[in-house]
Amino acid sequence: MLDKSFIFSTIVAFGISALLGPLMIPVLTRLKIGQTVRTEGPESHLKKNGTPTMGGILILGGFFVSLALYFILTFVTGNGARGHEEIVPVMILTIGFGLVGFIDDYIKVVRKQSEGLKAWQKMGLQIIVTTAFLMYMLTISKSSLESLIPFTGGSTVDIGWIAIPLLYFVVLGTDTGANFTDGLDGLATSVTMVITLFFAMAGATLGVEVGYIAGAMFGGLMGFLLFNAYPAKVFMGDTGALALGGFVAGMAYVLKMPIILVIVAFIYVAEVLSVILQVGYFKITKGKRLFKMAPIHHHFEKCGMKETKVVALFTIVTICCCLIAYLAL
Numbered sequence: 001m002l003d004k005s006f007i008f009s010t011i012v013a014f015g016i017s018a019l020l021g022p023l024m025i026p027v028l029t030r031l032k033i034g035q036t037v038r039t040e041g042p043e044s045h046l047k048k049n050g051t052p053t054m055g056g057i058l059i060l061g062g063f064f065v066s067l068a069l070y071f072i073l074t075f076v077t078g079n080g081a082r083g084h085e086e087i088v089p090v091m092i093l094t095i096g097f098g099l100v101g102f103i104d105d106y107i108k109v110v111r112k113q114s115e116g117l118k119a120w121q122k123m124g125l126q127i128i129v130t131t132a133f134l135m136y137m138l139t140i141s142k143s144s145l146e147s148l149i150p151f152t153g154g155s156t157v158d159i160g161w162i163a164i165p166l167l168y169f170v171v172l173g174t175d176t177g178a179n180f181t182d183g184l185d186g187l188a189t190s191v192t193m194v195i196t197l198f199f200a201m202a203g204a205t206l207g208v209e210v211g212y213i214a215g216a217m218f219g220g221l222m223g224f225l226l227f228n229a230y231p232a233k234v235f236m237g238d239t240g241a242l243a244l245g246g247f248v249a250g251m252a253y254v255l256k257m258p259i260i261l262v263i264v265a266f267i268y269v270a271e272v273l274s275v276i277l278q279v280g281y282f283k284i285t286k287g288k289r290l291f292k293m294a295p296i297h298h299h300f301e302k303c304g305m306k307e308t309k310v311v312a313l314f315t316i317v318t319i320c321c322c323l324i325a326y327l328a329l
Helices: 006-029 043-048 056-075 085-110 119-140 158-183 187-207 211-228 237-254 266-284 297-300 308-327
Strands: none
Touching: 006 056, 006 211, 006 308, 043 237, 056 085, 056 211, 056 237, 085 119, 085 237, 119 158, 158 187, 158 237, 158 266, 187 211, 187 237, 187 308, 211 237, 266 297, 266 308, 297 308
């Protein structure tokens, strides 16, 4: 059962995010911070050219204000250490990756350098943020990197030092998956809302205090969806997409779920695999394509499915996957 802290933080974050929309979107429009749509993509997307991006600021605004209020309230009431071991590491990945995304967006849309951060620069910054997360987990919170084994009634596995490189793989892979999923109006927002709700329920079931931070993200996403649902008035950009990936990966590790994450974030996994398979098949066959377009949500569009139907389908798939994952706890 969801606790009151989840509901309270959801309301606060939603309110802030919803209020920021009418304030920020006109500013982003005036600054001509618009998205450049790929010309080789679905023709229906060409009308989105120039839609304001960097809307992840709305999500992080609600998220950050809600958590700031949490820290103030816990210290005022004398519960200064309550839940911080679960909240801080997730904040490190969420805000850290969000800043990396913001820098990338800023270079692309404000300074008009289409490539943004170079691949090695972005990866280097993400590795630094991931290392900060790892160090906090191992030294300050003294958390183990063991993982719950699905469908074993709470049994865990500890793979020793191999868990460290695996953490980098999981965190960076999850972040990439969130970034690829952000390709349709409301897609990454809706899918991640479902994942966030799952984490809140799983935390309550396992007795891990993640309700407040889950609510902060859930509320931020709810407020953002008001403006990101089809037809989108604003896109989240890398500012939002990378932050979401960091949040999902951080929550998975705090709840000891890196294995179960494969089920929960199945859509993230499918998006990444579709790109890998597409590129690999293209090279092997010297020009042939496995999918009509990758990431895979564009393949469904190219097959004639409307954008809103794809978003609904992927959200429903995520709901089903999260229900399976909940049974696996």
